[in-house]
Every structure is written in C-alpha cells, then in structure tokens.
Amino acid sequence: MSHSGGKFRPKAIVFDLDGTLVDSAPEIASALNAAMAEIGQPPFPLTDVQSFIGGGAKVALQRALAARGSQIEAAIFDGMMASFYGVYAEVSRKGNGLYPGVIETLTALRAHDLPLGICTNKADHITAIALEALGIRQFFSTVVGARDDIPRKPAPDMLLKALSALGATPAEGLVVGDSKSDVGSARAAGCPVIAVSYGYPHGPVANLGADLVIDQMTDLLGHLELGKTVR
Numbered sequence: 001m002s003h004s005g006g007k008f009r010p011k012a013i014v015f016d017l018d019g020t021l022v023d024s025a026p027e028i029a030s031a032l033n034a035a036m037a038e039i040g041q042p043p044f045p046l047t048d049v050q051s052f053i054g055g056g057a058k059v060a061l062q063r064a065l066a067a068r069g070s071q072i073e074a075a076i077f078d079g080m081m082a083s084f085y086g087v088y089a090e091v092s093r094k095g096n097g098l099y100p101g102v103i104e105t106l107t108a109l110r111a112h113d114l115p116l117g118i119c120t121n122k123a124d125h126i127t128a129i130a131l132e133a134l135g136i137r138q139f140f141s142t143v144v145g146a147r148d149d150i151p152r153k154p155a156p157d158m159l160l161k162a163l164s165a166l167g168a169t170p171a172e173g174l175v176v177g178d179s180k181s182d183v184g185s186a187r188a189a190g191c192p193v194i195a196v197s198y199g200y201p202h203g204p205v206a207n208l209g210a211d212l213v214i215d216q217m218t219d220l221l222g223h224l225e226l227g228k229t230v231r
Contacts, residue, residue: 007225012168014159016177017120018053019199022134023097025050031088032064035080041068053200054179056121056146057084092126095133101218106139112226117142117162121152121181142166154184183208
C-alpha cells in the first residue's frame with residue numbers, strides 16, 4: 001500500500017469486530033458469567049471480562065478460570081463452552097453496542113467502492129448473528145470468523161484469507177483493530193495497521209506497535225487517500 005502526504009491508500013480494508021466496531025463486552029460478560037455459573041462460580045464484573053477478551057471464546061473462558069484458580073476437566077469445560085455459546089447467540093441477536101461513527105464511516109468507505117472485510121476471533125456463527133443484528137453485514141464483501149480449521153489471530157491466516165477474498169495483497173490492504181491480536185496478525189501478514197484507542201488493548205494502546213492510533217472511528221477517514229465518490 002502506498003502513502004501520499006502521510007495518508008494510507010488501501011485497496012481494501014479489513015476490520016476487527018469486538019472492541020473496534022462494536023462494544024461487545026457486556027454480551028461477552030453475560031455469556032461468560034453464564035458459563036461460570038455452571039461450576040458454581042460468581043459472576044465477573046465487566047472490567048474483568050474486558051481483560052479476558054482478545055483470543056476468542058475459549059481463550060476468554062480459560063483466562064476467567066485462571067483468574068479464579070479453577071482447574072476443571074475437559075468434559076466440564078465443553079459444557080461451559082456450550083452454555084457460553086447458547087447465551088452469546090441469544091444476546092448477540094439484540095444488536096447492541098455499535099460504536100459511534102461506525103455506520104457513517106462504513107457508508108463513506110463503501111461510497112468510494114472500497115472493498116471492506118471483517119476478520120475476527122469471534123466464532124463464525126456468532127459473528128454472522130451479530131453483523132445482521134447490528135445492521136452492518138451489507139457493508140462487508142467478506143467475513144472471516146473463528147473456525148477450528150484456521151489458526152486465529154495473531155496468526156496471519158485469517159487476515160490473508162480475508163485480503164485474498166477482497167482482491168488485495170497484504171501490502172495493498174489496511175487492518176483496523178484494537179488489540180495485540182490484530183496488530184500481530186497484520187505484522188505477520190505484512191499489512192499496515194491502524195489501532196483504535198477505545199477497545200480492549202490489554203495495556204497501553206501506544207505499545208501495540210500500530211502504524212497509527214485513532215480515538216474514534218470517524219477519524220479513520222481523515223487518514224485515507226480516497227478516490228472520487230463513484231455513487
């Protein structure tokens with residue numbers, strides 16, 4: 001991807017979902033606390049849950065169990081995951097938590113016919129539910145959610161799959177995310193990356209190593225060199 005006057009000139013943009021486009025922590029907290037209730041554990045406060053987010057549902061639950069010092073058998077863990085996903089699907093259908101400026105930004109990008117994608121460690125089936133409920137599915141030409149057959153971020157595999165579907169090389173693409181997983185996958189793929197400052201970075205966002213940090217989604221537009229609006 002080339003730069004002009006310090007601006008990014010992507011041929012495609014791939015967005016993370018949780019902590020980038022949507023504040024999903026309350027929904028994840030509902031699901032995670034339902035799973036913890038399965039083993040008689042009291043609920044975690046929202047701030048704790050935010051610190052567990054970033055590697056997908058299984059990692060979040062493992063972090064929660066570690067925080068309580070709980071060691072459980074695999075079969076019980078599987079039951080907790082089933083409980084997690086049952087509640088998560090239910091709350092995700094409510095379509096809550098879209099960050100300010102997301103619709104406006106996506107609308108502006110699509111008006112320039114810039115191909116957009118999603119690459120998220122959120123489970124594939126939950127991602128589909130959430131995007132429809134949030135009313136933003138139509139903006140994205142490709143959606144890559146977490147599945148068992150592809151390594152999750154920070155591995156580059158999911159991002160490379162998304163970029164390929166959008167017809168862009170990593171150098172021509174741009175990642176917008178909020179976490180170490182997002183920046184890590186972008187770096188591993190050889191793709192420029194912008195981090196938002198309002199997500200779930202697990203530490204100072206300045207330490208993630210992104211090319212740029214923005215404070216709100218609409219700020220993204222000011223850092224892009226876009227062609228003329230075509231429709």
